[in-house]
Amino acid sequence: MTKLFINIKELIQVRDASIKKVSGKEMAILPTIKNAFLLIDKGIIIDFGLMSNLPIFKVDKTIDCSGKMILPTWCDSHTHIVFSGNREQEFVDRINGLSYEEIARNGGGILNSVKKLQETSFEDLYQQSAKRLEEVIALGTGAIEIKSGYGLTFEAESKMLRVIKKLKENYPIPIKATFLGAHAFPSEFKNNKKGYIDLIINKMLPKINEENLADFVDVFCEKGYFSVDDTDRILSAAKKYNLIPKVHVNQFNAIGGIAIAIKHNALSVDHLEVLTDEDVVHLKDSETMPVALPSCSFFLRIPYTPARKIIDNNLPLALATDYNPGSTPSGNMNFVVSTACIQMKMTPEEAINAASINGAFAMNLSDKVGSITTGKLANFIITKKIPSYGFLPYSFGSNLIDSVYLKGNKI
Ligand code: NIG
Ligand code: FE
Numbered sequence: 001m002t003k004l005f006i007n008i009k010e011l012i013q014v015r016d017a018s019i020k021k022v023s024g025k026e027m028a029i030l031p032t033i034k035n036a037f038l039l040i041d042k043g044i045i046i047d048f049g050l051m052s053n054l055p056i057f058k059v060d061k062t063i064d065c066s067g068k069m070i071l072p073t074w075c076d077s078h079t080h081i082v083f084s085g086n087r088e089q090e091f092v093d094r095i096n097g098l099s100y101e102e103i104a105r106n107g108g109g110i111l112n113s114v115k116k117l118q119e120t121s122f123e124d125l126y127q128q129s130a131k132r133l134e135e136v137i138a139l140g141t142g143a144i145e146i147k148s149g150y151g152l153t154f155e156a157e158s159k160m161l162r163v164i165k166k167l168k169e170n171y172p173i174p175i176k177a178t179f180l181g182a183h184a185f186p187s188e189f190k191n192n193k194k195g196y197i198d199l200i201i202n203k204m205l206p207k208i209n210e211e212n213l214a215d216f217v218d219v220f221c222e223k224g225y226f227s228v229d230d231t232d233r234i235l236s237a238a239k240k241y242n243l244i245p246k247v248h249v250n251q252f253n254a255i256g257g258i259a260i261a262i263k264h265n266a267l268s269v270d271h272l273e274v275l276t277d278e279d280v281v282h283l284k285d286s287e288t289m290p291v292a293l294p295s296c297s298f299f300l301r302i303p304y305t306p307a308r309k310i311i312d313n314n315l316p317l318a319l320a321t322d323y324n325p326g327s328t329p330s331g332n333m334n335f336v337v338s339t340a341c342i343q344m345k346m347t348p349e350e351a352i353n354a355a356s357i358n359g360a361f362a363m364n365l366s367d368k369v370g371s372i373t374t375g376k377l378a379n380f381i382i383t384k385k386i387p388s389y390g391f392l393p394y395s396f397g398s399n400l401i402d403s404v405y406l407k408g409n410k411i
Contacts, residue, residue, distance in 0.1 A: 002041045002059040003408060005070060005382075011036035011048055012071035012389055013356055015371035021289065021361040022353050024314030030349035030389070038070060040378035043407030048372060067385035068402055071352065073142020074333035074381075075359030075370050078246070078270050078291055080147050080180075080324035081132040082160045082167075083113050084120040087325045100300050100327065101224065101252065110150065110184040113325050117150040117160070126163045132323065133167055136331040137411055140401050142173055142379035143360060143369040145246070145320075147218055149180030152196075154204050157181050161213035172406045174377070176363045178246055179204070179214035182226050182234050197230055201237040209241035215364075216267065217243035221257035228256045235264040244364070250274050252302070262286040268318065268362040272305045273297060280313050289362040290315060292354075293322035294339040295330050307344040318358035319351060338396035348390040378408035 011033045022029075037054050039047040047055075090103050090112070103109050117125065129146075136144065146164045151157035157179070164177040181200045189196035208214050217238040221231040235245050245266040249257030251273055258279040261269045269283075270291040283290060292305035310317050319340050323331035333355055340351040360370025368377050382402045386392065392400055404411045 004059040005038040007066045008036040020366040023316035027350040069383045073379040075143045077362035078320035082129040084116040113150045140381045145176040147178040147180040149183030152186040178216040180218040182219040220248040291318045296328040318362045319354040338393040341393040
């Protein structure tokens with residue numbers, strides 16, 4: 001079915017297919033067409049351009065977008081939306097003075113979600129997760145990565161990955177699955193860390209590969225969690241199964257996680273709230289996408305990823321939500337884009353690039369999503385009537401989405 005969108009006030013993020021990511025000064029440029037049309041067919045972008053050059057098309061449906069803008073749906077390259085229950089008590093504990101790390105040391109944190117997840121049935125977990133996915137799609141997310149990591153046994157990790165697989169089958173949105181067995185050490189392995197890493201390497205990875213349940217592998221490389229050597233071992237083992245790394249690094253401490261992730265050709269390194277000059281040197285010598293998660297900084301009251309340091313060093317940067325029950329109970333990419341502008345001093349152009357084309361790169365989905373490009377999926381947001389695209393991050397907290405299209409269908 002052909003659909004023609006006309007009188008688009010501004011068509012945002014129009015790109016040639018050759019552009020896979022934008023770095024440094026290029027991030028300040030957001031290519032747009034004012035007073036544009038957009039033609040889609042069978043869920044794919046076919047043509048776009050100036051209204052004054054509109055060819056004569058025979059179409060099934062014409063949609064008038066006067067006063068409204070169209071931009072590609074957000075690409076959320078880092079989430080943990082498959083989880084069970086919530087952790088409001090830890091939220092209150094932090095208000096009363098405990099830190100995220102103290103709560104984890106007292107047996108809360110990730111292990112709290114692990115206990116809940118292990119006790120939850122596949123069907124219940126699927127229903128809870130599907131609800132979150134529907135929520136973020138309505139907020140404009142049109143491609144998403146989802147991690148395991150709240151199971152920490154083969155059975156529970158596999159349950160999470162099978163939930164992700166079922167979401168992939170049932171929703172019209174590109175989903176990438178990441179195996180994060182190395183998210184925390186289960187309490188049974190508190191005094192036998194090597195034993196847990198052996199279990200990941202000798203049992204979990206081969207079985208997950210056999211069932212083709214994951215696209216990527218992740219490790220929480222952090223003091224008190226997985227060391228640089230542990231990360232090295234796990235990523236080396238994952239390489240045998242062609243699992244590309246996307247790694248949690250530098251959330252609280254810079255312990256050398258970035259260098260080891262880059263050694264393993266990581267697709268992305270995520271968090272980076274602390275970032276040394278040496279880390280920047282490693283990033284400059286790589287194709288790895290740095291990913292910032294400003295909602296996590298906002299919620300935990302920890303430093304924001306130094307976006308200016310990254311971009312001004314001519315590096316690319318992507319933005320993602322980190323939606324999870326502990327550090328970021330929100331999957332709202334509009335809030336992420338606003339927060340990046342307000343707290344990380346990114347311009348609206350930089351933030352929109354980071355949340356679309358660079359996010360697509362961080363999921364290996366550059367050929368499908370992330371820009372308005374002929375041949376890519378017709379996944380886009382139609383805004384309400386707005387004066388400029390800068391109004392989107394400026395009006396933080398307002399919902400300025402009129403409608404979301406996935407594969408050409410209005411959701
Ligand atoms: O990305 N830092 C590690 N993992 C998650 C938080 C997990 C949790 O607290 O449940 C994150 O912030
Ligand atoms: Fe995370």
